[in-house]
Every structure is written in C-alpha cells, then in structure tokens.
Amino acid sequence: MRAALLVALVAALVAPAAAPASQQHPTQNELESEIMCPVCGTTLDQSDSAVAQQMKMYIAARIHAGATKSQIEDALVAQFGEAVLAAPPKRGFNLIAWLLPLIGLLVAAPIVGWAAWRWSRARDSGPPVPPSRLDPDIERRIDSELAGYETS
C-alpha cells in the first residue's frame, strides 16, 4: 500500500517536469487528442465534422507559426469556451478536479488500513465461539436413527 502511494506521489511530481518539451513544441496529434470538437462531443482526432476540420487547420497553422501549446489552447478557449478542453486546466477552481482524486486516495488509504487492522485484531483476540448446540429432541432423534442403522 505504501509503495503504491509512493509511486502515485512520484508520478504526480514528475509529470509537470516532463511537460515543458511538449509545451514549447506541441504536435498536431497531441493537440487533436486534447481538444474537443464543440459540436460532436468527441476529441478532434475522432471527428471529421466541418468545425473539427476548421479547428485542425487552425492548430496546424499555429504550430507552423511556432505557437506554444498553451497559446494555442488559450486561443481556442477564447473562441469556443473552456468546454473545448478535453481535460480541465490545472489552475484555479479546475485544480480541484486534479487534486480531489489524490486527496481522496490519501484520506481513504489510512482509513481502509486502520479498518482492516481493527478487523483482523478483533478476529484474533475475540472470545472463542462456542459450537452451536442442537435441539435436545433433534439430537435424541438423530441418535435413535443412527442406532437403527447400526443394528440393521
């Protein structure tokens, strides 16, 4: 459990460090997979609609002109609104969408661990469970029937 948490934290810390390269020199495919077609509800790479074609051409022209990823994204957001981004931006109120799962994991892990520890402890130290007793009448009936089998 601790190892998994450590891996998640390291991944979260390393991800921003890897970003600048694609930030400065974004590729067409990368942007098409991160930008939504506003009329079809899919990312641009999944759509051939007229507006998607127009947006793809716009992205190609901006990449050719040397624009950074955030410049292209900001320009598209200015035209079509924030819904054009497939994932919410990692700033402001939208940061909640990125942090909440991590916070949830960090809060839930100790609770689950503590509950599991208590459960296993209760099972180990609890009083022995007495064997369930049969009803005396049924016990007598079983004995007499077994005795009948033995004699036959």
Place this chain on the structure above:
Amino acid sequence: MGRRLKLAAQVLAVGLVAALFGLLGWKVTHQGSGAELVKNAGLGKKPPAPDFRLARLDGDGHVDLKSFRNKVVLVNFWASWCDPCKREMPRLEQAYRQFRGRGVEFVGVDAQDFDSSAKREVRKAGTSYPVGYDGAGKVLGRYGGLPLPKTFVIDRRGRLVNYHLGELEPADINRLLKGALKPS
C-alpha cells in the same frame, strides 16, 4: 467514540452522495431548459425569449435583445462551418431589407465558431443586420443548442412565437414573420 466516528463518517458519506446528486440534478435541469423552450415554442405556448447580450462580430458594441422590445425580432443562429447557414445568409439579408421598415429587426448569432471565419462570411454575404458572437455557444444552449441553422421569431412582447430548424427559403422567412406581425 468509535460509534460516534462511524456515525460521522456515515453522515459525511450520505451528505457527499446527496450533494453529488444535487449537482447532477442542477446540471440536467440547466441543460434541459433550452430543449424545453423549443418544445414549448413548438406547442404554441409562446414562452418568453431568453435575453442575451453579445459582443458584435464587427467589434462595434453589443447586440442586446432587450433593446429590440416592441419590435418583432428574427434571431438566426448560424456558424461559418455550416454550409446551409451560409446559403441562407443572402436570403436573410434580402428579407431584412424588405421587412425592416415594418417594425422588424434581424439579429444574427454566430455560435461555436471562429470569429475571423464568421466575419469573412458576413462580409461575403453583405449582411447589414447586427450579428453577435457566441463562441462558447452559451446563448445557443439556452435556445435549444445544436443543430444549426435555427431561426426564432420573437413578438413585440418578447415571446417566442415561431421557429424554424434548418435552412431557410424565402417563403419560410415570409411565413415566420407574417405570423408574428399579425396583431395578437
């Protein structure tokens, strides 16, 4: 202590789920309002037209629906990537010239579009009525969302009295407006 903690956790969990359901309900009702509006207009219920104020595509001030009260207003939603929209633009311009002296205003709303492409189309069609820019499609959403083109007619009292989905022919424009120009 343990029981209290458990109860608090349960209350928290139930509260969280209830909040998420509330959020979902709000989202559904919020999105559904545009579709409801179109449905009511189609049933002849004459619902009030949602107000909007948009920056003009030519950058010269705003288009404010409220400023057209006491006039019949034709609101045409379009985009430069929509071929039927582009085909109907010259017909709308022609109808605008024909009807504007009779207490009728036309308003174009360019939705979910690049403003540069839209400006080009406006110039090409020689559109002289005001066109607002609704890039994010928020106003379009309040009027039922896609598809485009779609055209609404608002009467002098600000009620939606007619709408047309799809490309307009001159006869459609006449039919939509003549209905609204009749004294109510």
